[in-house]
Amino acid sequence: MSDGVHLKPELPLVLSRYRDVMDLALKDAISDRSIFLYDMLRYCMGWSDTNGVPLEAEKGKGIRPSLCLFTCEALGGDIGKALPAAVSLELIHNFSLIHDEIQDSDEIRHHRPTLWNVWGIPKALVAGNVMRVLADRSMFTMPSDDPKLLSASSLIVSEACLEMIEGQYMDISFEGGNSIGVDQYMKMISHKTGALLRSSVHIGAIIGSRGGRVADTFREIGVKLGFMFQIKDDILGTWGDTASTGKPVGSDIRRKKNTLPIIHARESQTQTYQEEISELYSMESIQDHHVDRVLDILDATEARHYCQGLVEDYALDVSKDIQNIGFSKNSREEFQELVSFLVDRSF
Amino acid sequence: MSDGVHLKPELPLVLSRYRDVMDLALKDAISDRSIFLYDMLRYCMGWSDTNGVPLEAEKGKGIRPSLCLFTCEALGGDIGKALPAAVSLELIHNFSLIHDEIQDSDEIRHHRPTLWNVWGIPKALVAGNVMRVLADRSMFTMPSDDPKLLSASSLIVSEACLEMIEGQYMDISFEGGNSIGVDQYMKMISHKTGALLRSSVHIGAIIGSRGGRVADTFREIGVKLGFMFQIKDDILGTWGDTASTGKPVGSDIRRKKNTLPIIHARESQTQTYQEEISELYSMESIQDHHVDRVLDILDATEARHYCQGLVEDYALDVSKDIQNIGFSKNSREEFQELVSFLVDRSF
Numbered sequence: 001m002s003d004g005v006h007l008k009p010e011l012p013l014v015l016s017r018y019r020d021v022m023d024l025a026l027k028d029a030i031s032d033r034s035i036f037l038y039d040m041l042r043y044c045m046g047w048s049d050t051n052g053v054p055l056e057a058e059k060g061k062g063i064r065p066s067l068c069l070f071t072c073e074a075l076g077g078d079i080g081k082a083l084p085a086a087v088s089l090e091l092i093h094n095f096s097l098i099h100d101e102i103q104d105s106d107e108i109r110h111h112r113p114t115l116w117n118v119w120g121i122p123k124a125l126v127a128g129n130v131m132r133v134l135a136d137r138s139m140f141t142m143p144s145d146d147p148k149l150l151s152a153s154s155l156i157v158s159e160a161c162l163e164m165i166e167g168q169y170m171d172i173s174f175e176g177g178n179s180i181g182v183d184q185y186m187k188m189i190s191h192k193t194g195a196l197l198r199s200s201v202h203i204g205a206i207i208g209s210r211g212g213r214v215a216d217t218f219r220e221i222g223v224k225l226g227f228m229f230q231i232k233d234d235i236l237g238t239w240g241d242t243a244s245t246g247k248p249v250g251s252d253i254r255r256k257k258n259t260l261p262i263i264h265a266r267e268s269q270t271q272t273y274q275e276e277i278s279e280l281y282s283m284e285s286i287q288d289h290h291v292d293r294v295l296d297i298l299d300a301t302e303a304r305h306y307c308q309g310l311v312e313d314y315a316l317d318v319s320k321d322i323q324n325i326g327f328s329k330n331s332r333e334e335f336q337e338l339v340s341f342l343v344d345r346s347f
Numbered sequence: 348m349s350d351g352v353h354l355k356p357e358l359p360l361v362l363s364r365y366r367d368v369m370d371l372a373l374k375d376a377i378s379d380r381s382i383f384l385y386d387m388l389r390y391c392m393g394w395s396d397t398n399g400v401p402l403e404a405e406k407g408k409g410i411r412p413s414l415c416l417f418t419c420e421a422l423g424g425d426i427g428k429a430l431p432a433a434v435s436l437e438l439i440h441n442f443s444l445i446h447d448e449i450q451d452s453d454e455i456r457h458h459r460p461t462l463w464n465v466w467g468i469p470k471a472l473v474a475g476n477v478m479r480v481l482a483d484r485s486m487f488t489m490p491s492d493d494p495k496l497l498s499a500s501s502l503i504v505s506e507a508c509l510e511m512i513e514g515q516y517m518d519i520s521f522e523g524g525n526s527i528g529v530d531q532y533m534k535m536i537s538h539k540t541g542a543l544l545r546s547s548v549h550i551g552a553i554i555g556s557r558g559g560r561v562a563d564t565f566r567e568i569g570v571k572l573g574f575m576f577q578i579k580d581d582i583l584g585t586w587g588d589t590a591s592t593g594k595p596v597g598s599d600i601r602r603k604k605n606t607l608p609i610i611h612a613r614e615s616q617t618q619t620y621q622e623e624i625s626e627l628y629s630m631e632s633i634q635d636h637h638v639d640r641v642l643d644i645l646d647a648t649e650a651r652h653y654c655q656g657l658v659e660d661y662a663l664d665v666s667k668d669i670q671n672i673g674f675s676k677n678s679r680e681e682f683q684e685l686v687s688f689l690v691d692r693s694f
Binding site: 037102104122125129130136140147148150155161166170173 | 450487515
């Protein structure tokens with residue numbers, strides 16, 4: 001199979017090992033009903049073009065299902081048991097992407113037009129909602145010999161989903177507002193990005209270890225991974241290379257997103273920087289030279305250094321957490337490779 | 348309590364009896380989290396104004412939860428057990444309304460601006476999604492002494508939700524298309540409207556009777572109630588009185604909706620009518636005199652008589668079904684009153 005040809009060379013083992021099994025399970029979950037709606041979902045997943053003709057486009061990293069399956073397996077669990085939850089998590093992630101793209105008017109993802117951009121808002125909205133129901137449906141395929149596992153996992157995913165949506169609301173509410181501090185930002189990303197990532201690790205640990213203290217530790221690890229992931233995303237959205245990220249340089253600045261680099265610069269001691277960013281962000285549209293000026297201010301306030309430092313702090317923390325939770329030496333090394341990837345990734 | 352003051356005088360007992368208990372349970376489900384998002388949900392439910400200040404606005408008929416609780420109770424079940432599912436069904440219905448209004452660009456519901464009309468599409472989209480998660484959450488509050496009941500009910504609601512969304516997709520796909528026949532229309536409404544109504548009666552029967560053949564019969568009754576309900580809605584959307592429906596006269600014609608009256612007229616023997624409607628529906632915008640002309644054609648093809656006849660046929664069918672399914676004489680009479688209301692309602 002040629003899955004993920006664009007990404008594989010750089011992906012750590014944890015993110016590549018389960019790609020084939022996940023792809024099969026996801027294709028099974030997005031069943032072949034006869035209405036075109038399901039072709040829209042397959043397009044979203046990178047499996048077909050806008051006419052429903054199969055192809056292999058660039059895919060997401062699949063970090064949520066991989067984390068779920070890896071955690072389960074590394075704790076001695078059966079990944080078959082965790083697969084329905086892993087599929088559910090990936091579908092919920094895609095549901096959120098489809099709706100997010102509508103909300104943010106994002107026209108491109110992974111170098112391809114977004115769903116609303118191809119089919120309009122009404123159909124894209126419906127496609128997102130179907131993705132969400134298919135996620136629920138996948139959960140119902142969990143082994144029925146342990147109904148408590150199903151209800152516990154469903155409850156965790158449901159709560160994560162609620163937090164994620166609340167986070168999206170906070171994010172929208174913040175847009176254009178100039179007074180957001182680091183604390184509010186951290187709360188927002190812990191909801192918008194962190195909740196689902198956290199639940200991936202948490203559910204994997206519950207299925208792998210049958211709950212208890214180990215699962216709680218993994219929940220905490222998941223929280224930290226969520227922060228790492230989003231802050232790194234902010235770095236890439238500001239300084240990332242177009243060819244790697246699939247987004248234009250400074251794309252978050254053009255969209256006047258309140259990312260951590262911007263919030264850090266605003267909270268800097270230098271009053272003029274604060275005012276200048278507020279002024280630039282209150283403009284109708286942001287031009288190339290405005291982007292350059294914002295990047296200069298971010299340089300002057302060492303915003304990149306600050307953000308990358310936070311990512312590395314979380315990485316160090318997680319690396320410590322992982323020492324005493326029953327992983328084999330091999331699993332620890334694999335997890336460490338993943339953590340290093342999250343610190344250094346360019347896409 | 349002054350709930351439903353606009354509606355109560357005309358509502359049959361089945362739709363008024365559970366209003367207070369439902370209102371309390373719904374208010375409990377839409378908990379008081381601190382972000383404004385939840386005020387949007389309360390506005391949607393008719394409990395508060397756009398600033399979050401409590402008021403009593405016109406509410407929906409609550410037909411889904413009422414059907415669920417009534418069926419359960421009339422079969423000898425405990426409505427306390429069915430309440431979480433009833434709440435879930437009403438929240439899913441409201442989730443679908445919020446997203447439907449975005450898709451159809453509807454500006455008014457129950458004489459008040461719709462959510463996207465007040466807060467914009469991004470926030471309304473999120474509000475709909477939260478409503479959906481709260482629906483799931485409500486299901487989790489079902490009595491845990493019977494985990495099979497929870498998983499059976501969840502599965503039914505989930506499948507109904509999927510069908511409903513597929514129906515929304517069909518509806519959007521049909522818009523502007525001229526070649527939709529009665530068969531396609533019936534399939535679309537059985538998904539879009541029928542699935543959730545069907546599941547309301549079905550789940551009520553399962554909880555009230557512990558499943559079996561009775562529940563299957565109620566599932567079929569639910570299918571027929573769904574057709575009755577939507578065809579009557581089409582009649583009201585075409586000929587309804589603004590003061591009763593809260594929508595402008597001929598509102599479905601102005602929106603070029605492929606309602607049953609229109610499809611019936613198109614399938615009439617008279618070629619000129621077919622062409623004229625196709626021509627009117629392909630115009631950029633529909634003016635008052637166009638609406639009048641469509642109404643004339645609907646008169647000439649006896650569309651109203653045809654649609655009302657179908658509603659009455661289903662009503663007769665359901666009235667027969669209800670004779671031998673273990674209802675008391677009193678429950679049969681109450682159900683019959685509901686059926687008559689669905690045939691004759693003006694809102």
